[in-house]
Amino acid sequence: MKTHTIQVTVDLVILTIQEQQLRVLLVKRGVRPFEGECALPGGFVREDESLEEAAARELEEETGTKNIFLEQLYSFGDPKRDPRGRVVTVAYYALISPDRAELAAGSDAASAAWYPVAKLPKLAFDHPNILDVALNRLRGKLEYTTVGFELLPKKFTLSDLQQMYEVILNKSLDKRNFRRKVLAMGILRPLKEWQQTGRKPARLYSFAPQT
Amino acid sequence: MKTHTIQVTVDLVILTIQEQQLRVLLVKRGVRPFEGECALPGGFVREDESLEEAAARELEEETGTKNIFLEQLYSFGDPKRDPRGRVVTVAYYALISPDRAELAAGSDAASAAWYPVAKLPKLAFDHPNILDVALNRLRGKLEYTTVGFELLPKKFTLSDLQQMYEVILNKSLDKRNFRRKVLAMGILRPLKEWQQTGRKPARLYSFAPQT
DNA sequence: CCAAAAGTGTTAGGAGTACACCCATGG
DNA sequence: CCATGGGTGTACTCCTAACACTTTTGG
Numbered sequence: 353m354k355t356h357t358i359q360v361t362v363d364l365v366i367l368t369i370q371e372q373q374l375r376v377l378l379v380k381r382g383v384r385p386f387e388g389e390c391a392l393p394g395g396f397v398r399e400d401e402s403l404e405e406a407a408a409r410e411l412e413e414e415t416g417t418k419n420i421f422l423e424q425l426y427s428f429g430d431p432k433r434d435p436r437g438r439v440v441t442v443a444y445y446a447l448i449s450p451d452r453a454e455l456a457a458g459s460d461a462a463s464a465a466w467y468p469v470a471k472l473p474k475l476a477f478d479h480p481n482i483l484d485v486a487l488n489r490l491r492g493k494l495e496y497t498t499v500g501f502e503l504l505p506k507k508f509t510l511s512d513l514q515q516m517y518e519v520i521l522n523k524s525l526d527k528r529n530f531r532r533k534v535l536a537m538g539i540l541r542p543l544k545e546w547q548q549t550g551r552k553p554a555r556l557y558s559f560a561p562q563t
Numbered sequence: 564m565k566t567h568t569i570q571v572t573v574d575l576v577i578l579t580i581q582e583q584q585l586r587v588l589l590v591k592r593g594v595r596p597f598e599g600e601c602a603l604p605g606g607f608v609r610e611d612e613s614l615e616e617a618a619a620r621e622l623e624e625e626t627g628t629k630n631i632f633l634e635q636l637y638s639f640g641d642p643k644r645d646p647r648g649r650v651v652t653v654a655y656y657a658l659i660s661p662d663r664a665e666l667a668a669g670s671d672a673a674s675a676a677w678y679p680v681a682k683l684p685k686l687a688f689d690h691p692n693i694l695d696v697a698l699n700r701l702r703g704k705l706e707y708t709t710v711g712f713e714l715l716p717k718k719f720t721l722s723d724l725q726q727m728y729e730v731i732l733n734k735s736l737d738k739r740n741f742r743r744k745v746l747a748m749g750i751l752r753p754l755k756e757w758q759q760t761g762r763k764p765a766r767l768y769s770f771a772p773q774t
Numbered sequence: 775c776c777a778a779a780a781g782t783g784t785t786a787g788g789a790g791t792a793c794a795c796c797c798a799t800g801g
Numbered sequence: 802c803c804a805t806g807g808g809t810g811t812a813c814t815c816c817t818a819a820c821a822c823t824t825t826t827g828g
Contacts, residue, residue, distance in 0.1 A: 358570070358608065358610070359569070360569045360571065360640070360651050397640065397651070399568070399569070399642070401642065402642060403638060403640035404640075424637060427614060427635065429571070429608065429653065430613045431611055440614065440651075440653070510780090526820085527780090527782095528782070528819095531781080531782085533816090533817085536816095549779095551777080551778050551779050551780080551827065552778080552780045552825040552826050552827095553780080553825075553826075555780085721808090737792075737793085738808085738809095739793085739810080742808080743790095743809095744790085759799090760806095761799080761800075761805070761806070762799050762800065762804080762807080763798040763806060763808080764798075764799075765806080765807060775828105776827105777826100777827095777828090778826090778827095779824100779826095780826100781824075781825095783821105785818100785819090786818090786819090787817085787819105788815100788816085789817090790813100790815080791814080792811105792812090793810105793811090793812095795809090795810105796809085797806105798806095798807080799804105799805090799806095800804095801803090801804090
């Protein structure tokens with residue numbers, strides 16, 4: 353049987369919300385090809401680890417944090433997607449709340465930074481495509497799952513929650529309908545705490561999945 | 564940079580409906596490991612083809628047919644999933660209508676046959692898991708897309724359509740509500756033909772996406 | 775007292791669900 | 802004439818969407 357010289361990598365679309373913007377973690381490439389351009393973080397899958405483990409390892413290397421939401425996205429294997437040779441990449445996406453979205457200091461992530469997805473720099477390889485798939489997946493899942501809470505801190509206001517939805521879906525939502533709907537889901541625990549920011553204090557809530 | 568000796572395959576979950584049952588194409592393994600057990604068809608990705616092309620090639624080899632619905636499912640890369648070595652597989656699922664679901668005579672598919680998913684034989688590798696993911700994907704997509712029509716011939720009755728849904732979702736649906744709903748979608752073209760089978764002739768329809 | 779964001783109800787339309795009988799045909 | 806599957810309508814509930822004003826606080 354012929355031996356195939358295909359290399360397998362994982363690439364990560366790590367998303368967070370900062371300054372009311374959806375942002376993605378990108379690293380600046382220091383080597384050719386695409387030297388000087390931005391790219392999604394990623395790396396080779398080691399021989400003794402699963403795809404998920406490889407993705408989690410890369411994710412921890414970039415962010416210095418464990419226990420982050422991580423889900424497989426799609427696999428990309430066009431023969432020409434990497435000019436250096438045949439590389440199949442399994443893309444994952446991760447969601448990290450702003451209070452944990454500090455970047456690892458050391459690591460190969462020295463050049464990593466958060467870029468608003470609404471105003472992206474030029475991306476290397478087929479990474480624009482990968483990011484696009486990730487955003488569509490996130491938008492889809494937002495509608496019928498509770499993944500969105502991964503992008504919020506433990507305590508948040510209903511306005512925080514709504515803004516998160518608005519930023520990701522890129523459209524504005526009706527405040528009253530939104531509040532009625534999320535409260536009816538029975539997944540929010542109202543806290544006896546209020547956010548004292550600026551004007552009228554806003555009630556804080558925490559996420560409490562299906563009682 | 565270290566060279567990784569990971570091999571990349573595609574595995575196929577090819578589904579059809581026969582005799583009012585959802586069925587999957589399986590091949591009987593003639594070699595170890597898992598000799599004598601059933602497995603999903605699949606094969607190595609060649610160096611000059613994309614993942615999708617590899618899947619389409621395998622699909623045509625098994626079924627002798629082109630232009631079949633084919634979509635990437637998920638990638639599986641546990642280091643122990645194949646006892647022979649490190650193999651990452653990119654799974655695809657395909658839907659083929661019963662009138663095209665004849666099997667290729669020659670090919671390595673000599674041992675291929677359609678098995679009801681409700682009553683499966685023992686499957687090799689992690690293929691039970693792959694099939695499970697495929698069925699869940701299909702059930703999910705059935706609710707918010709029109710993929711289901713891929714499992715029907717060009718002309719079908721509303722009862723055919725409903726049975727297809729019932730078989731896949733494994734639950735019975737209300738006839739009047741079902742008909743009202745699918746007709747309201749405006750994606751069915753009523754034909755001036757009737758199916759003359761047994762008793763009262765049933766009207767035939769064809770699938771006509773968003774006018 | 776003013777600016778800014780928090781908070782709150784009602785109505786109308788559409789979608790989903792439950793439910794039972796008559797019809798056309800072939801044997 | 803009977804067995805079989807084809808075909809049809811209504812009422813109720815629930816979800817969704819549209820829409821505007823009052824409250825609380827800090828400055």
